[in-house]
Amino acid sequence: MVAKGSATWPSTREVTLTVRNRGRGLAIVTYCGDGLAERLSQRLWVNGRLVKGPTHCSFPPGAGYLDMGKRPRSEKTTTVRVRLETSIPEYLRRPGTLTVAVYDGDL
Numbered sequence: 001m002v003a004k005g006s007a008t009w010p011s012t013r014e015v016t017l018t019v020r021n022r023g024r025g026l027a028i029v030t031y032c033g034d035g036l037a038e039r040l041s042q043r044l045w046v047n048g049r050l051v052k053g054p055t056h057c058s059f060p061p062g063a064g065y066l067d068m069g070k071r072p073r074s075e076k077t078t079t080v081r082v083r084l085e086t087s088i089p090e091y092l093r094r095p096g097t098l099t100v101a102v103y104d105g106d107l
Helices: 089-093
Strands: 003-009 014-020 025-034 041-046 049-056 064-070 077-085 096-104
Touching: 003 014, 003 077, 014 096, 025 041, 025 077, 041 064, 049 064, 077 096
Parallel strands: none
Antiparallel strands: 003 096, 014 077, 025 064, 025 096, 041 049, 041 077
């Protein structure tokens, strides 16, 4: 693991991580804790480009996993942003956590 971040819903709704490009594969794992799993949607951006979403924010062991493969050598860093969303007002009163982890290496 090269980076990890978390947010507490609903006061914080996204996590942004920036990691150095080491020329190896990159994998992103996201999960929701407490009462949020499968209730909120998440969107995932890599270097400002939407690559996945909206999908349900899962909980372990079925956490969300995305294998990004090797990043182009021209990219010195990779920025990952995950944002939680809901269209159901009751979920705005339900506390929980979002955790995002970035792994460097060929998994």
